[in-house]
Amino acid sequence: MKALYFDGTKPVYLEDYPKPAASEGHSLIKVLMSAVCNTDREVIKGYRPDFRGVLGHEFVGVVEASDDKSLIGKRVVGELNEGCGDCIYCNTNREKHCLTRKVIGMEGLDGTFGEYFVLANHLIHPIPDSLPTEKAIYTEPLAAALEIPDMLHIRPSTNVAVIGDGRLALMIAQVVALTGADLTIIGKNPDKLKNFESFAKTSHKDGDTYEIVIDACGHPSGIKTAKNIVRKRGTVVMKSTYAGTANIDLSWFVVNEVTIMGSRCGPFEPALKLLNMGLVNLPPIELWDLKDYEKALASDAFKVGFKF
Ligand SMILES: [Zn+2]
Ligand SMILES: [Zn+2]
Numbered sequence: 273m274k275a276l277y278f279d280g281t282k283p284v285y286l287e288d289y290p291k292p293a294a295s296e297g298h299s300l301i302k303v304l305m306s307a308v309c310n311t312d313r314e315v316i317k318g319y320r321p322d323f324r325g326v327l328g329h330e331f332v333g334v335v336e337a338s339d340d341k342s343l344i345g346k347r348v349v350g351e352l353n354e355g356c357g358d359c360i361y362c363n364t365n366r367e368k369h370c371l372t373r374k375v376i377g378m379e380g381l382d383g384t385f386g387e388y389f390v391l392a393n394h395l396i397h398p399i400p401d402s403l404p405t406e407k408a409i410y411t412e413p414l415a416a417a418l419e420i421p422d423m424l425h426i427r428p429s430t431n432v433a434v435i436g437d438g439r440l441a442l443m444i445a446q447v448v449a450l451t452g453a454d455l456t457i458i459g460k461n462p463d464k465l466k467n468f469e470s471f472a473k474t475s476h477k478d479g480d481t482y483e484i485v486i487d488a489c490g491h492p493s494g495i496k497t498a499k500n501i502v503r504k505r506g507t508v509v510m511k512s513t514y515a516g517t518a519n520i521d522l523s524w525f526v527v528n529e530v531t532i533m534g535s536r537c538g539p540f541e542p543a544l545k546l547l548n549m550g551l552v553n554l555p556p557i558e559l560w561d562l563k564d565y566e567k568a569l570a571s572d573a574f575k576v577g578f579k580f
């Protein structure tokens with residue numbers, strides 16, 4: 273089958289990659305569409321140096337074979353992290369933190385930039401018939417945005433800033449806007465900021481401060497910007513993952529009693545619900561053939577993906 277394989281340094285397009293098979297508790301999924309996430313670009317840059325395998329984790333597919341008969345033929349999305357099923361984290365609803373977890377397209381498991389891949393049944397979520405594939409493709413990143421209100425109480429009376437004007441920021445901002453909170457976007461690109469204008473402020477004045485600051489700019493500078501604008505006793509939510517480290521004075525956070533909260537993948541069912549109800553709206557995905565992966569990875573479209 274066709275697949276985009278990461279060999280440790282670069283992606284390689286293959287047409288003879290072996291087709292996987294369903295196994296106990298795991299379904300064979302035929303990929304309809306798979307989207308490029310910033311994390312994929314970071315894996316290529318060295319964020320997961322030990323990974324070898326098919327890249328990608330955002331997908332919509334159809335279950336072709338499974339020992340869970342209720343899944344066969346269903347159009348589905350799915351979660352990335354497969355835990356061991358029997359540790360303190362797996363047993364306390366924190367499977368994505370399992371110490372020996374595998375992650376599709378990142379750690380130990382082939383991902384979704386191929387015609388087929390295999391996923392644990394319990395990570396699979398059927399898509400409502402009324403939700404088109406082009407919209408359902410946003411489920412995983414939207415779930416990651418929903419992880420913020422899942423972890424942190426955002427009061428409608430709170431003021432919130434989102435640092436970043438890209439894809440993740442747009443999803444987070446729409447989720448925060450649903451709470452009614454006073455929301456400001458701190459971005460650099462006037463064209464991208466237009467996406468936010470209907471529901472958030474896009475201008476920040478020097479000296480403005482915020483109770484909650486969410487870093488979604490995908491760069492080590494985000495935490496520094498956050499430090500400059502978060503209020504004392506406020507909260508900084510960190511959503512960016514990147515290769516490399518940020519150099520920052522942590523004593524400042526101690527003295528000012530600022531909470532730093534990391535936040536990663538989130539709940540899929542609420543994401544499917546918001547997309548299906550039309551409460552979160554995102555620009556259309558730009559689709560490519562897998563063999564044109566170089567052009568896809570170089571594109572500056574809002575979101576790019578592969579059609580199979
Ligand atoms: Zn992703
Ligand atoms: Zn575990």
